[in-house]
Amino acid sequence: MEDRVSVSIKDGVADVRLVRADKMNALDFAMFDALTATCDRLKTEKGLRAVVLSGEGRAFCAGLDTSRFETMKEGKGSGRLGSLVPRTRGVVNDPQYAVWGWRELPVPVIAAVHGVALGGGFQLMLGADMRFIAPDTKLSILEIKWGLVPDMAGTPILAQLVRDDILRDLTFTGRIFSGKEARDYGLATRVCDDPYKEAMTAAREIAGKSPSAIRAAKRLLNNLGSDPGKALLAESYEQQALMGTPNQTEAVRANIEKRAPNFID
Secondary structure, three states, X not given: OOOOEEEEEEOOEEEXXXXXXXXXXXXXXXXXXXXXXXXXXXXXXXXXXXXXXEEOOOOOEOOEOOOHHHHHHOOOOXXXXXXXXXXXXXXXXXXXXXXXXXXXXXXXXXXXXXXXXXXXXXXXXXXXXXXXEOOOOEEEOHHHHHOOOOXXXXXXXHHHHOOHHHHHHHHHHOOOXXXXXXXXXXXXXXXXXXXXXXXHHHHHHHHOOOHHHHHHHHHHHHOOOOOHHHHHHHHHHHHHHHOOOHHHHHHHHHHHOOOOOOOOO
């Protein structure tokens, strides 16, 4: 795993980095395994408050390792993966979990994106709750170039972020667009010269908030696409569960006393 993804945790913030820099962090089987293992680990990490996901070297992630295409040409389907249809991780299959797993983490995830985020790499950044992107980053829903469609959990997320005709344009053409354009399309949360630095600053700010409220907020926001009645009821349940708890009381006291809060996990 350490050959593909590194994880360090300090003050509740997990610094997760793709470290296959010589291949622009391209997605091979080992990278998929490392990403899914990282999601599994962080799901149960005690004291975790926020995550920053980035790529070392020249790029965030260049997408699927082109050697994977050889197995398709040889009629081996998806190679080691076998059929993509069976749901092996709840509502997703294994490669989808490399993206969707970040959505399932109980804490906010910020993707710091630079260089390129193409194809599978583009979908990987979509798994984050927020995307901080350098203005000159090259992005693309590149699958059409290879005669494929995006299949790493990107489509349901894109449908919530991008206007329908823009999404069709990007999907049908596979054209490359910039970080600045990504902001116009609704894909970039922030466009910044140093995405990693700004993402770490934001993550530390989030880590200073009540972890109970942050986790409740993520659960609510993850359910916004569901039935409105269920979403409204979920709001009531989550708020009722938070009111009067030690962390909620501490948030009030800290603000009144103008001091840093002392939250418990």
